[in-house]
Amino acid sequence: MNAMQRRIVIVIYEGFQFLDLAGPADVFATAAMLAGDSGYALEVAAPHAGEVTAHNGVTVAARTALADIAGPVDTLMIVGGLGTGQHLGDHELTAQIARLAHESRRVTSVCSGALLLAECGLLDGRRATTHWLVADQLSARYPQVEVDADPIYIKDGDVWTSAGVTAGIDLALALVAEDHGHALARDVACGLVVYLHRPGGQSQFSTPLNAQTPPSHSLRDLQAYIDAHPEDDLTVPALARRAGMSERHFSRVFTQQTGIPPGxxxxxxxxxxxxxxxxxxxxxLPTIARRTGLGAPETLYRVFRRHWRISPGDYRRRFQSKAP
Incomplete structure (x- = not known):
């Protein structure tokens, strides 16, 4: 490893989520290729050296046992997966994670890897996120952790946690941006053909995921129409007419079937x-506000801040795609 390279140690174990490893690893590898000598050196470690099987059946060779890794480490990353819960009582694993955390500049987790950080006491008194499916488990088992299941990733001091699976890519891109600037993070994202990294405050739920799929075929069609025609008249009266219902009945049915009021x-x-x-x-911004049905830039600003905790201008400066 070049002395200028940042050392990344990713911890895996039996039953881990393969994409939790592969996504961030490819981000760091691409960044290393673009950054040269100042990039990253990646190590994959497990409780014991040798073959480790992911939940999807793919086998990965971990060349190094955790006990054999000595600091300093730049970034320690703990992956998640459906097998995470089975390892919370693995004192050998958690002891090694805790040891390495104290020898690392920053500590991170992907998906349910946050459970292992919490088991080590590394999230005590911190705000953290995880996959929405295990957020309640994290909150109930570790009440000293301030769990926020909505953001894609959260940075609290030198500890970063991310939401589920593909959010690990967003986390890794954010780490690259912190280390080398947003320009390199953009280049990595373009090279991997993924969304330019999203701000951590952005919800891990997109509009379709944030709403339940209605059993009514007409309401599913109406959702698709709303998403495809943001500039149209989408007031409750207009939507009720399109659905062939009274306004009151439409609002009640839409909310019951999607879990979200139409507005x-x-x-x-x-x-x-x-x-x-x-x-x-x-x-x-005035054109974007008009084309998305928000009307004025002031409304665009308020809505954007409410949903993503960042202004439209700041979002564009950080995440706009490069021209082809």
Whole structure:
């Protein structure tokens, strides 16, 4: 390893989520290729050296046992997976994670890897996120952790946690941006053909995921119409007419079947549309506000801050795609 390279140690174990390893590893490897000598040196370690089988059946060779790794480490990353819960009582694993954490500049987790950090006491008194499926488990088992299941990733001091699976890519891109600047992170994202890394405050739930799929075929069609036509009249009266219902009945049925009032769904859908335009175009903010049905830049600003905790201008400066 070159002395200028940042040492990344990714911890895996039986039953881990393969993409929790592969996604961040490819981000760091691509960044290393682009950054040269100042990039990253990646190590994959497990409780015991040798073959480790992911939950999907793919076998990975961990060349190093955790006990054989000595600091200093730049970034320690703990992956998650459906097998994580089975390892919370593995004192050998958690002891090695705790040891390495104290020898690392920063500590990170992907998905349910946050459970292992919490088991080591590394999240005590900190705000953290994880896969939404295990957020309740994290909160109940470790009440000293402030669990926020919504963001894609959270940085609290020198500890970073991310949401489920593909959010590990967003986390890794954010780490690259912190180390080398947003320009390199953009180049890595373009090289991997993924979304430019999303701000940590962005919800891990997109508009379709944030709403339940309604059993009614007509309401599913209406959701698709809303998402495809943000600039149209999407008021409750207009939507009720399109659905062939009275306004009161429509509002009640839509909310019952999707879990979200129609007005809130429309706002979030328009916010998603604005986010995509900010990433992919150079349209001025008044044009984006008009084309997404938000009307004025002031409304765009308020909606954007409410959903992603960042201004539209800051989002564009950080995450706009490069011109081809």
């Amino acid at each position: 809130r769904y429309v706002e979030r859908s328009r916010a998603d549309a604005a986010r995509r335009l900010l990433e992919a175009t150079t349209h001025p």
